[in-house]
Amino acid sequence: MKLTKYRIGNYFEPLSQKCNIPNLTESEVSGINIEKEFFEPSRQVGEDTSKYKIVPPNYFACNLMHVGRDVVLPIALNHTNNNKIVSPAYTVFKIKDDSPILRDYFFIMLKSHERDRYFWFNTDSSIRGDMPWDVFCNIELKVPPLSIQKKYVNVYKAMIANQQSYERGLEDLKLVCDAYIEDLRRKMPSEEIGKYITRRDVRNGINGTKNVMGISTTKEFREPTSKVNKNELSNYKVVKPRQIGFVQTTHNEKVFTYAFNNTDEDIVISSVNEVFSCDEDKLLPEYLSMFFNRTEFDRYARFHSWGSARETFTWSDLVEVKIPVPDIKVQQSIANMYTAYKERKYINERLKSQIKNICPILIKGSLEECEE
Template sequence: MVLTKYNLGELLELTTETNSELKYGPDDVKGMTITKEIIPTKANVKDTDLKKFLVVHPKEFIFNPRTHGKKIGFGYNSTGETFLISWNNIAFKIKKDAEKLVLPEYLFLHFNRSEWDREACYRSWGSSTEVFSWYALCEMVLELPPIDIQQKYVDIYNAMSLNQQCYERGLEDLKLTCDAYIEELRKKLPHKKLGNYISLCDTKNEDLQYGVDSVRGISIEKRFIDTKANMEGVPLKPYEVVFPNEFAYVTVTSRNGGKISLARNTSHKPYLCSSSYIVFKVNNIEELLPAYLSMLFERSEFNRYSRFNSWGSARETFDWEEMQDIHFPIPNIEIQQDIVNIFKAYNTRKDINEKLKSQIKDICPILIKGSIEEARKEA
C-alpha cells in the first residue's frame, strides 16, 4: 500500500444549488464555527429572502472564506438532513470519480486540525479583510492512504464522537430536571424583591494590594475571564475588588446578543474589575445562597428580563435600581441547596463534556498521522 498526493482541486468540486424554490425555510438555516461545528444561525433570517441561500446535502462541506484570526469557520454535514447556508459562504463536495479515493469523514479529519487552519490562513489574502478563496483551497496538497486505512481511523473518530454525544444527551436531561424544578418553584412560591437580599460593594484597590494578574473581565456566559484590555500603564487604584462569592456585572446591555455580562466570583481569591462595573453581594447567606442566585442569573429568562428593562439612547443600561427591583422565587435554604447541588452536578458534567469535545478535536492530527504512518509501513 502506498500514499498518493493530490491537489484538493482534483478531489473536490463546488456545490452551487440554491434554495430557488424555497423548499427550505428559516429553521433550516445553519452557520459554522471556528471549532468546525455546524450550529443554528445566529442571524435573524425571518424576513430574509432565502432563494439565494446554498443548499447543503449530507456529506457536503462548507466554509466561511473570511478568516477569523488564526482559524477558518468550517463545517461538515455529518447528519442525514439537508440545510441552508448564506450565499456568501462556500459549499463543496467530493467529486463522484474521487469517492473511491477519499472518504468524506477522513477528509473532515484533515480539515479539523490546527495545522490545516494555519496553512489556510497563510494562503489567505486581503487588506481590511483576509479571504481564503476556493482556488486557494484547491491548490492545497493532501497525502492520502488507501481507503481501508482511512476507514479504520474514521471508525476510531466516530466511536469517540458517539460516546461524547451520548454523554451530552444525558447532560441535557440533567439541565431539564433543574429547569423544571425552578419552573415549579416559580409557579408555586411568591416572588420576593431581590433588593431586600443584596447590597452594593465598594471596596477599591487603593493600597494596590492586588496587581494586574487579578484583573478580570466578564463574559455573557456569566463567567469571569482574563481581561482582554491592554493594562500597560493603567492605574489600578480605582478598580473594584470582587471578593469570593460576590457578584459583578456590566450595566451596558446593547450589542450583547440579548445577554447581560454578569458573574459570581467562584474562586477562593479576590478579583479586580473596572470601576464602571457594579459589584454587589448577598447580605445573609442563611436566607439566600449566592450559588442559588447565580443559577437564577444564568437562566435565559433573566437575560430577557435585563435586556427588556434596560434603558438609554446611544447605549442601553440595566441599572442597579432595576437589579434591585427583580422579583425571584426564594424557597427555604434546604430547597435552595438541593437545586444548587443539581446545578453543580450539571456544571461539572458540562465541563467534562467540553473536555471530551476538545480531546476529540485534538485527536484529529494524531489519527491523520497514524493513518499515514501505517500506509508507509505497508508500502
C-alpha cells in the first residue's frame, strides 16, 4: 500500500442554502471556535438572519476570512442529526460520497497546529489574512487507502463516544443543580444579596502577584486575550481566594461575565472590573455562583443593564439582585453538587484536549502504517 496525493477541492461539494428565517436569536445560531467545534449561542447575529446558511448533518462549515488573523482554520463538522445555522460569511460544504478521503479522516487531519500553520502560510496579504476558496480547494494532501483511514477513524470515533457519554452525565448533573434552585425559589422568599456581600478594591501594588487573568464568557478565569505587561500590574485589582470578580459590561459578552477564585492563590484582574467577597456565615460563594451560571440570570443582568453603548451592569445593580438564601447547611449540600459539576466539567475539557492532541498521532500512525 502507498500514499496517494489528492487535490482536496475535487471532492468538495459546496452548499449555499439560506435558512430564510429573518429573526433568529443568538441561541439559534452557531459560531465556530478555534478548537474546531460549533458553539451556541453565537456571540452576535445580524438584524435580518434570513440569509444565514444551513449546515446539514455531516457537512462542514468554515470561516476562511480569519485564517491569517488567528493562525487557525476555523472549521467544524456537524456530527449531530440536526441542522446548524451559521453566518452567511461562512463556507459550507461536504465531502463527496465517492471520495477517496473519508469525511472523518479529513477532519482529523485538520486538527493539528502544523496543518493550521500550513493554511496560514497560504492566506492572502489582506489585514485579516483571508484564504480564498480556490486556494483552499487547490491544497493537496497525501492520504492512505480507505481501509487504513477507516481503521484510525474508528479509534477516533470510540474516543469521541466516550467523551460525549461523559459530557451527557455532566449535563444531567447541571440539571439537578438547576432543579434544586427552582425548588428553593418556589418554597421560600428571595432576599437582596447586598447585605451578604462586600465590595473589595485591593490593588496589586509594585511587589504584587504576576498571576494576571481575564474573565471569560464561560464564567471562569482565563489567560488574558490581549497582551499584558506583567511588570505593570500595580493598579490591577486583587481577587483573593474565595472572592468573585465580574465584568460590568453585558452588551458584547451577552452574559453576566464573572469568575470565582476557588484556588489558593491571589489573582489580579483589570481595574475596570469589580471584586467582592461573601459573608460565608450566611451566603456561600459556590451557592451564589450557581445563580450566576444560569441563563435566566444572564437575561436578568442584560435586562437590568443601563443605557450605554456597552450596556453596564454595575455594583449598585448587583446588590439589588434577589435570591433565596436558605440555611447554610442547605447551601453547603447544593454547593457540593456545584463543586462536583465544576470538577467534572474540568475533566471533560481535559478529555477534549487530549482527543485533539491525539489526532496528529493518529494521522502519523496511519501514514507510517501505509509506508510499511
